[in-house]
Amino acid sequence: MERWVEETLHSGFRVRLKADKVLFDSETEHQQLIIFENEDFGRVMMLDGIVQLSTRDEFVYHEMMAHVPLFAHGKAKKVLIIGGGDGGVLREVLRHPEVKSATLCEIDRSVIDLCLEHFPDVSGGAYDDKRTKVVIADGTKFVHETDQRFDVILVDSTDPVGPGAVLFTKEFYTDCRRALASGGILVTQNGLPFLQAPELKQSVTYFRDLFDDAFAYVATTPSYFGGSMSYGWATDDKKLRTQKLAKIARRYKKAGAFPTRYWSPEMQAAAFALPTYIRELVEAS
Structure with missing residues (x-):
């Protein structure tokens, strides 16, 4: 089953990234953190629904x-x-x-x-x-x-x-x-x-x-x-x-x-x- 992860930063604008492989998905002491692989952006990290890092850029x-x-x-x-x-x-x-x-x-x-x-x-x-x-x-x-x-x-x-x-x-x-x-x-x-x-x-x-x-x-x-x-x-x-x-x-x-x-x-x-x-x-x- 495909999984898509949505960025939630903007109230009137949404982007979804396909999570080809989820490596980490959990709540840390301060924030929600997910790390996953994506074909276009490489390995991606999101905090509280916002992209922080991708290895491609x-x-x-x-x-x-x-x-x-x-x-x-x-x-x-x-x-x-x-x-x-x-x-x-x-x-x-x-x-x-x-x-x-x-x-x-x-x-x-x-x-x-x-x-x-x-x-x-x-x-x-x-x-x-x-x-x-x-x-x-x-x-x-x-x-x-x-x-x-x-x-x-x-x-x-x-x-x-x-x-x-x-x-x-x-x-x-x-x-x-x-x-x-x-x-x-x-x-x-x-x-x-x-x-x-x-x-x-x-x-x-x-x-x-x-x-x-x-x-x-x-x-x-x-x-x-x-x-x-x-x-x-x-x-x-x-x-x-x-x-x-x-x-x-x-x-x-x-x-x-x-x-x-x-x-x-x-x-x-x-x-x-x-x-x-x-x-x-x-x-x-």
Whole structure:
């Protein structure tokens, strides 16, 4: 008997994926989690009815979340990842030789364990890297209490439902700002502007109250159904998102010009050239 798994994120829009083989289907301490095989997307993980990861296209999201801010910053040594238990963003962060420590704060240890079991290539050994520090905790509590200062903070969160909702509040962003070192960059997962416009608009509004530069950039991940994915951008250095292509290319070469499948110096520059409907949304925030 065929089994189809439905994504339930959008109230007026539904997508179903065929589960050719279910590998895990159970309630963790914090959320409902299912992992299954699909002919088109590979191995897929969904949390609370929302696609989080597929092996066929995970590189898009993970490369763009990590490399855009790290190459814009140019000298980030300490990075904090909130969420991201699959280890994909961590994997990409650690490809930057100047990074001396990468702290990953994940609320649900079982997500890490299940991803290590079912998606080992996504983290690609990143959890064994001596620069990696894993903290099992609520991300909002961690940034509120930490006395560390990070050059880049990456919020690799679920959508603003369930345990991920608190990661879209002004209080959380305020604590992130406090935890950033001077000249630091905050990047957040901010959903699909075509279907989740209020989410991006609200976050950028909060950023504008807290930072000198508040904006967004985009990339298209096929398994995030409904258009381009937006990444919120916040920093006090307005020059970081408008750097010349040649400078980004030089930094990439210095980092070893490691192979990528989506990100490139050209894509970095293009990502901030927003489609008009998204730019108007961000600028009206």
